[in-house]
Amino acid sequence: MNMKLRCQSCHKEYPSSEPIWNCKCGGLLTLDFHARFPVDKIQIRKPTMWRYREALPIEHDKHIISFDEGFTPLVEEQFSGKKVLLKQDHLFPSGSYKDRGASVLVSKIKELGVKKVVEDSSGNAGAAIAAYCAKANITCDIYVPEKTSAGKLLQIEQYGAALHKIPGTREDTAKAVWLAAQSTYYASHYWNPFFFQGTKTCIFEIVEQLGWNAPDAIILPVGNGTLLLGTYIGLKELQREKIIDTLPKIIGVQAENCSPLAQAWKKHHQIKNPFTWKETIAEGIAIANPVRAKDILHAIKETNGDIITVKEKDIISALHATIQKGYYIEPTSAVAVAGFQKYPIRKNAVVVVPLTGHGLKTTRES
Numbered sequence: 001m002n003m004k005l006r007c008q009s010c011h012k013e014y015p016s017s018e019p020i021w022n023c024k025c026g027g028l029l030t031l032d033f034h035a036r037f038p039v040d041k042i043q044i045r046k047p048t049m050w051r052y053r054e055a056l057p058i059e060h061d062k063h064i065i066s067f068d069e070g071f072t073p074l075v076e077e078q079f080s081g082k083k084v085l086l087k088q089d090h091l092f093p094s095g096s097y098k099d100r101g102a103s104v105l106v107s108k109i110k111e112l113g114v115k116k117v118v119e120d121s122s123g124n125a126g127a128a129i130a131a132y133c134a135k136a137n138i139t140c141d142i143y144v145p146e147k148t149s150a151g152k153l154l155q156i157e158q159y160g161a162a163l164h165k166i167p168g169t170r171e172d173t174a175k176a177v178w179l180a181a182q183s184t185y186y187a188s189h190y191w192n193p194f195f196f197q198g199t200k201t202c203i204f205e206i207v208e209q210l211g212w213n214a215p216d217a218i219i220l221p222v223g224n225g226t227l228l229l230g231t232y233i234g235l236k237e238l239q240r241e242k243i244i245d246t247l248p249k250i251i252g253v254q255a256e257n258c259s260p261l262a263q264a265w266k267k268h269h270q271i272k273n274p275f276t277w278k279e280t281i282a283e284g285i286a287i288a289n290p291v292r293a294k295d296i297l298h299a300i301k302e303t304n305g306d307i308i309t310v311k312e313k314d315i316i317s318a319l320h321a322t323i324q325k326g327y328y329i330e331p332t333s334a335v336a337v338a339g340f341q342k343y344p345i346r347k348n349a350v351v352v353v354p355l356t357g358h359g360l361k362t363t364r365e366s
């Protein structure tokens with residue numbers, strides 16, 4: 001497979017066989033890789049995210065770390081008389097869509113021969129990396145904010161990861177892992193470009209489930225943008241290969257209490273630094289300083305999308321409304337449902353809302 005890593009700041013290139021997660025200049029890396037979609041072959045493969053094999057940047061099948069996950073159901077529902085397709089990504093082995101990113105990233109780590117990694121997380125990404133490292137026999141240290149839901153902490157520990165509970169904010173956790181990452185490979189869901197190569201499979205599945213057609217809009221929660229940017233990368237690849245013609249609108253939803261991207265979208269495309277925010281029940285997206293903010297805003301602009309905010313009370317009522325339909329999700333996931341309820345969209349538009357995280361991990365707060 002022909003692929004290379006490229007720095008977004010100084011444009012230096014690295015072979016993908018180098019075990020790096022950022023550029024030597026400190027810049028963010030992007031993966032240059034030509035994804036292909038042999039539709040006839042794909043359609044007769046097992047219903048997992050790995051059916052898009054020619055679009056996933058792992059050289060050798062023997063390195064793939066997978067639980068045969070993915071190809072989650074896409075089901076039609078109605079909220080206040082408005083139709084929506086719910087993509088049930090809370091039904092993953094570790095209970096969130098982050099398994100998509102973890103499956104590709106940990107496979108790459110296996111391919112690189114790395115034996116130990118560190119990762120920081122508000123809970124779900126840490127659980128996903130811990131689960132796949134358990135399967136791959138890779139040692140991992142996971143850094144989380146001390147206030148993370150008890151269910152997520154327990155899950156990470158039970159997978160056998162070393163858990164580091166960091167007092168203070170999500171940013172304090174990011175600082176702690178940053179130090180650790182100076183000497184150990186950083187399996188970061190937001191710095192490491194291979195994670196996005198996994199999250200992009202969500203939109204591949206949606207497009208295939210719609211008969212190889214793009215929806216009109218996809219509405220999703222956004223903090224660091226792993227699902228949002230994965231969706232954008234996947235859409236661009238599908239468009240390049242002429243599987244779809246036009247890009248659907250990408251609508252990112254943030255909790256009003258912590259909405260740096262929504263504010264930047266309205267004003268000058270700059271994140272205020274330092275950015276002040278309040279607690280939110282949407283713990284998964286309480287990210288004050290998303291490192292890939294520029295790319296997120298670009299994806300929204302190019303798809304003619306939007307970034308909107310929802311209030312805590314609307315997240316709670318969307319959570320209850322969704323659970324009462326039988327989808328047991330966590331509050332962060334309900335942010336997108338609340339966004340769907342708020343966002344004005346043409347009647348009969350095909351709108352997809354991914355349900356991103358399972359509710360069992362956050363039962364106390366729900």
Ligand SMILES: Cc1ncc(COP(=O)(O)O)c(C=O)c1O
Nearest residue numbers: 124222223224225226284356357
């Ligand atoms: C349940 C859930 N949904 C959505 C997200 C959003 O992901 P991101 O911060 O990558 O935008 C997260 C992140 O942790 C999450 O846990």
Ligand SMILES: [Zn+2]
Nearest residue numbers: 007010023025
């Ligand atoms: Zn650089």
